Amino acid sequence: MKLLLHACCGPCSLEPVRLLQAAGHDITIYYANSNIAPQEEYAHRLVTLEDWAKSEGLPVIEGSYDPATWENTAGRIGDAALADVRTAREQEQPAADDHDASDPAADNPSAGENSSGTQQSTGDPRKRTPLRADVLSVDPARREARCRACYRLRLEETARVAAEQGYDGIGTTLSVSPYQYTQVIEEEVQRAASRAGITGIFEDFRPYYDEATRRSRALGMYRQNYCGCRISDEEAAAERAERKAQRAAAKQAERAEHAAEIAAAEAELKDHRAARAAYDKKQARKRAILKSLREQAKQEVSE
Structure with missing residues (x-):
């Protein structure tokens, strides 16, 4: 089959x-x-993808880069979910940042389409409220809705181009990652293909994730540490910070749990050092006395 394969990155x-x-x-x-x-x-x-594909003799087509359209769909859903979290937190303890949580896109992955089905571009993706560690509290269903809208946007574009350029079907590399919503990806591949009148090829590539990781590292490929969008970037950073804090807390708890043992060991060491110092002082005094007696005896003999 002549297949147009949507790819998120080289690895x-x-x-x-x-x-x-x-x-x-x-x-x-x-x-x-x-x-x-x-x-x-x-x-x-x-660039990473193109360099690898060239070495494999694979053609690469770059789609349009339109972050404003993404912001108007998946971005709006993600921001709405975060606004819900922040609103809940503010009800407990008022915070300085305000954010409108009423967003029709929150419950509709297709929100942002106009009557003709095309995406409307609005907003600057950089003019958004920064995330905090509260992203960890986002309802998983709302996060999944954001990712579904993101998949849909990219896969519908892939299917449209495939149909226009005479490809038989589409597929995607997204399902290799264990951090993605695999079932949702399959649904969106088939939906996009069906709407474009072509075949959707889906396979769960997660069992090959470790091998893909090994190969990409061996090839020295650039490997990113977040999915791609600004929200996933800050989510990943917040999660890393949370894991770091958890490790520090666990280390502190372990130390507290053994505090008595540590204190006893330190006290024993201190007592040992003090006893050793007293012993050394006593021995030095004895040696001084013996030396004095020997010198006195020599003097008496010489006289």
């Missing part, structure tokens, strides 16, 4: 491409990722 493409080629598909990679922010990150991932 995630390694195993899906290998497996799909082994299945007999003729692959062209399609880089459609308006979710990735900032633009420098988008470009870095694209």
Whole structure:
């Protein structure tokens, strides 16, 4: 099958491409990722993908980079979910930052489409309220809705281009990551393909994630530490900070649990050092006395 394969990055493409080629598909990679922010990150991932694809003789097509459209769909859903969290926190303890939680996109992954079905571009993706560690409290269902809208935007674009350029079907590398919503990805691949009148090829590539990681590291490929969007970046940073705090708390708790033992050991060591110092002082006094007696005896003999 002539397949247009949506790819999120180079490392995630390694195993899906290998497996799909082994299945007999003729692959062209399609880089459609308006979710990735900032633009420098988008470009870095694209260059990494293109360099690898060139070495494999694989064509790469770059889609349009339109972060404003992403903000108007998935971004709005993510911000609405965060606003709910912040509102709840403010009800307990008023905070300085205010955010409107009423967002029709929150419950509709297709919100942001106009009557013709095309996406409306609004807002600057950089003019957003920074996240805090409270992102960890976002309802998983709301986070899944954000990711579904993101998948839908990119896969519908992939399917549209595939149909226009004569491809038989589409697929995606997204399902190689254990951090994604695999079932949602499958649903969105099939939905986008069906709407475009082509075939959707889906495979759960998660069992090959470790091998993809190993291969990408061996190749020295750039490996990102967040999914791509500004919200996932801050979520990942907050989660790393939370894990660091948990490790520090566990270490402190362990030390507190053994505080009595540590104090006893330190006291024993202190007593040992004090006894040793007293012993050394006593021995030094004895040696001084013996030396004095020897010198006195020599003097008496010489007289």
